[in-house]
Amino acid sequence: MDIPFSKVPLAVNEINYVTEVLKSGWLTTSSKAHLFEKRFAESVGAKYACAVNSCTSALHLAVEAIGINKGDKVLVPSLTFTASAEVLRYMGADPVFMDVDYDTGLITPEIVKEKLDIHNNIKAIIIVHYGGQAPVMTTSGNQGILDLCRSKKIRTIEDAAHAFPSKYDNRYIGSFGDVTCFSFYANKTITTGEGGMLVTDDESIYQRAKVMRLHGINRDIWTRFTDKKASWEYDVVAPGYKYNMPDVNAAIGLAQLEEAEWFRKERQRCAAYYMEKLGAVDCIDLPACTVPTEHHSWHLFPVKIKPSAAVNRNTFIELMAKEGIGTSVHYKPLHRMTYYRETYRLDTHDFPNTEKIWERTVSLPIYPGLTEGELDFICKTIHNIVNK
């Protein structure tokens, strides 16, 4: 068998839309990127969307636009990709790392509250929708993470790199926090090759992100070469970045967006298969699904190999690879990464759940088109390895 960890599914219209772009003679940002922004905003129920070249760029623009500055403290889970925290360092701000819940890999209102009780100067929080499901965002008693943060005027940035299309309380992720950032990297739930999207309902965040996305130029200049009436003149109002999404990538994104719900259902089918076939294996912890299964994007399916298994996580990965099954690890936590550990003198004892996850976690293949035969082979191989 040769089952890769991840495989990019093709929708229907990628080649058609990319061909339109190539024939138009205008390869960088223009009408396809604008249309992708419009359709994406509509699909998550946000007012504004700003297409960029990665989720990392979107996160950077988000923290810049909400005014995170040197010395500001921002909550972020340790169980995430470095992009979630590195953008704070771009601004000279300091991440305050949080532990997560063992079963879900998500932050909880209790974890956030504990940090807010210790630190009285937190300016913002980066909420990571680990694997594709949202943590407890809001509750009827106003005890959710967003409720807690809003009551203390803490700005909320959602790292939704894994979470499209995902819902919480019947609303799409992208319609909750001050600003939400998505990834369209090649292994994500929809892709543009490389790409990202910032969405918000706050016009001032949107306007700032739009200006900073393209060199700090104060107006839309995409039409300056194509529209005969457009003025050539523009001004630079800030030292911005070069983060725009070219139309070639947006064309792929538009096609993928059309099939996003089908892709999600396919991932859900794989997750259901794993849940059923691995549910009775004592030495494996399956990921806890805390939202209805159809509200989860199922970007990841991370299982945990318990100490009672015949092998540890690393040997498990090697044996799976020998059988031709690709896996991955999400994540080696940030408190273990040299830069963050040394800069902030982080101690593993402050992250007990994250540590347990890190020692045990392995992500299984999950993507549209993974066949029942392949899923069956993966599950049988896992049974053989952990019960040997």
Ligand SMILES: Cc1ncc(COP(=O)(O)O)c(C=O)c1O
């Ligand atoms: C949680 C999380 N945040 C941010 C990113 C960065 O995304 P991008 O590669 O689009 O910059 C990733 C990428 O995998 C991620 O997993």
